[in-house]
Amino acid sequence: MRLVGVLLILGGLVTNLLGVQAQPSLNAEHRSPTLRSQAAVAISLPNYPLKEGIHLFGKAQRPGQFQTEYILFKMHHNRVVGAFFMPSSSFDCFSGTVEAKKLKVSVVATYEQQTYNHTVNLNQYHPIQDISNNDLRILDVCRVDAGNTALEY
Numbered sequence: 665m666r667l668v669g670v671l672l673i674l675g676g677l678v679t680n681l682l683g684v685q686a687q688p689s690l691n692a693e694h695r696s697p698t699l700r701s702q703a704a705v706a707i708s709l710p711n712y713p714l715k716e717g718i719h720l721f722g723k724a725q726r727p728g729q730f731q732t733e734y735i736l737f738k739m740h741h742n743r744v745v746g747a748f749f750m751p752s753s754s755f756d757c758f759s760g761t762v763e764a765k766k767l768k769v770s771v772v773a774t775y776e777q778q779t780y781n782h783t784v785n786l787n788q789y790h791p792i793q794d795i796s797n798n799d800l801r802i803l804d805v806c807r808v809d810a811g812n813t814a815l816e817y
Contacts, residue, residue: 716740722789723788725792737758739762742761744759744760758770
């Protein structure tokens with residue numbers, strides 16, 4: 665469960681998920697040996713299949729809520745590129761694949777520029793239909809950061 669909370673504090677994000685105390689960033693002293701040894705992030709998908717395209721999920725049912733975590737990604741041929749973010753804060757890009765009702769992604773921490781692997785249950789987030797121009801800008805930055813290998817537009 666500690667691993668779940670760590671994902672949501674990447675890049676200085678503040679969260680308290682499943683009773684895990686938030687940290688200002690993922691510094692070396694905050695990482696556990698388990699975190700460093702994980703192979704990929706697994707995000708459990710909702711009961712319905714995700715379709716090709718852009719998806720936004722949030723801890724709140726509305727977009728743009730301050731101090732609220734959001735997950736944004738584009739899915740194409742079972743591959744994803746996206747970001748974990750909070751409004752008016754930094755964001756952390758990820759890329760990966762959809763496998764057996766899970767997203768398996770590697771996350772690039774904004775400040776450390778190192779790749780980490782984590783697990784998050786997407787069922788704890790609300791699907792959001794309103795995708796802003798800023799959301800699209802974040803997605804474009806992450807697409808470039810992923811080296812255009814995960815998605816072809």
